[in-house]
Amino acid sequence: MNWIKFVEYAQKHTDLLVKCLLEHIQLVGTALFISLLIAIPVSLILLRLKKISQVVMALLGALYSIPSLAFFSLLLPFLGLGKKNAIFVLVVYSQFILVRNILAGFHQLDKNIIEAGIGMGMTKFTIFTGVQLPLVLPVLIGGIRIAAIVTIGSATIAQTVNAGGLGKVLFDGLSSMNYIKMIWGTVYTAGLALVVNWALSRLEIYSLKRAEGRLGNAG
């Protein structure tokens, strides 16, 4: 293997790589979007139901611990091959991470701050939007970051049920023992994971600074 072949491959097959990358982003994006749509209301309800929330977390934890390859294959009889199966599993995994983080975010809130808000005559709604939400946001973004990393990884394995995306490049490379394809697949996959992690980390830090009042002025 040499560098020339490596570059040649990219010149010839960038279309394919980018197509798979976009497909991967679409897969992950759809899964995360659906996950958030479910996780946020579910968490807000669970916040008020302590006992049920313990049961739900234990259940989500058990589902989360099922290896992805096993999970995809167990759903074959119900969802068959393809993206539907993949997205279902990816959403289930993300639920555990997102719900756990959102609950933790609300639990770690300083009760004094909320009491102070009530004491000053803020309504429940203004406390939620003005106090709780900004303080919980960093933890929520942290949850989204972890969920995104896990989903990007699991989505590569979803190719075993023909979900497409970068997993296709990796597995095709493997089955044809095409080293160059394998390496390009790795570069794209690792690159995507690292870039997403970096971007969401920045967002997490920014929101944390804002929540802690460290934006703008020094210190």
Next chain:
Amino acid sequence: MKDKNIPAIEFNHVYKCFPGMKTDAVNDITMDIYDGEFITILGSSGCGKTTLLKMVNRLYDYTGGDIRFYGKSIKEINEVDHRRNIGYVVQAGGLFPHKTVRDNIATVPKLLKWDKKRIETRVDELLDTIGLDAEDYRNRYPRSLSGGQQQRVGIARALAADPNVLLMDEPFGAIDAITRTALQAEVQRLQEKTKKTILFVTHDIQEAFKLGSRVIIMHEGKLQQYDTPDKIMLHPANEFVSKLVSADDPIVRMKVISLGAIMEKVHGDIDAQGIFKSETSPVEETLPIFLKDRSKVIYVENAAGEIAGMVSWNQIANIV
């Protein structure tokens, strides 16, 4: 070991400079501590008081001068053996969270390879001394004890191998005021009973004066004054000491200065009748009496119950 003329701990021009620091953490300290003394080391944070203490059990090694332990330079003693001979109490007890109360107390006896039976007996004996029911507490973990109880166990652990010297590093710093008062009384009682030599670091002025038979005052690594509470209050060595202990404040003076320090000494047997106070009582205890009647005379007794002197309003007025 217990020759009364040889100091238990002897500091001889001791210096400590931490690597990378421009100034000495401890600067030319010379002083003697005798067997059975209760010495408190007082100063604000960063004054070198904890460094001074930790050099005694060689957690820090001094960079100049020498420290002698019962006449022997501590650099000539194996440091691990040396430490096992000294009780060490730290803030909040410093208990090992993964060991039961029994195992915590048994730490040094185990290191010294005592046999099991002896250790068990010793643990129960010490739990009794510190007022915790052995049956109930022996197998508990530190987590389930209150702060005060943890500190008691910490003290029991330091006493386990019956060391002559006890080092206490701000032991009551993290404990609430009420529990602290009880623990101070307990340490005092323990010291009177066992006659251990105690070095006790604190930043609490009242604690230092209440517990110490002599008080070491440190500032910026230097020894400011080393004397009894009475003498420090009556004759502060310098401006810093005077300010630190509020030596000008009559209320503070009355709280600290003892009757023994200001009384008019009397000799021979007198058949006194009237009001008696101990020579260790603070001056403030006479206040209710004198406020009612300034012409009263108060007799001062020494530890043996003999009359050692007397105090009248004039002496009080002098120091206030």
Next chain:
Amino acid sequence: MFSDLIQYYLENTSKYWSYVATHITISLVVTVFAILIGIPLGIVCAKLPKLSGIITGTVNALRIIPSLALMVLMVPLIGIGRFPATIVLIIITLPPILINTITGFLSVKDSIRETAIGMGMSAKQVFLEVEFPLALPLIAAGIRTAVVEVVATTAIASYIGAGGLGVLVSSGIGYGRVFITLLGGGSIAVISIAADLLLEGVQNILTKRMGLVE
């Protein structure tokens, strides 16, 4: 479909159990090596703050990269087969044990360490009686995470020639016989959950015995 599955199992009983045995053996071997490398390396790192910063940073970055990508990347370097797969699996399994060992030792408070020294414990005694027991619950948690990861990643490693239950999953899909995939996937899930529960029990006993929870 269920009757197909049973029939397949009855016809291939010994083959099925050899897949199970391979899967468990690889997982165990990988875990043992990851422990043997991860714990000592973690201890060394914890003692050398500069090194621990670099290693923790690198390892955490590695963890972000999907394990399939890492696995595929290693193929051009060391090829495919059971041995290369085992090596790759050890690399992928190392991080949780390594990081938790470092965190475990760093979480032992300096004041506790100093108290132990101050009471006259030798360096070895401080390590064995204070530092290691206090770090152990976190190390155990790391091992638990690692084991669950190993079982899952070993399944994927069947694609680089590791063998094991992943073979059933892929061949079932390849031949369009879903029941074979189900048998493989179901078995992997059962092993993973069983291992997790077992280690959770060990971890709880350990933490309780240390008096770290009530």
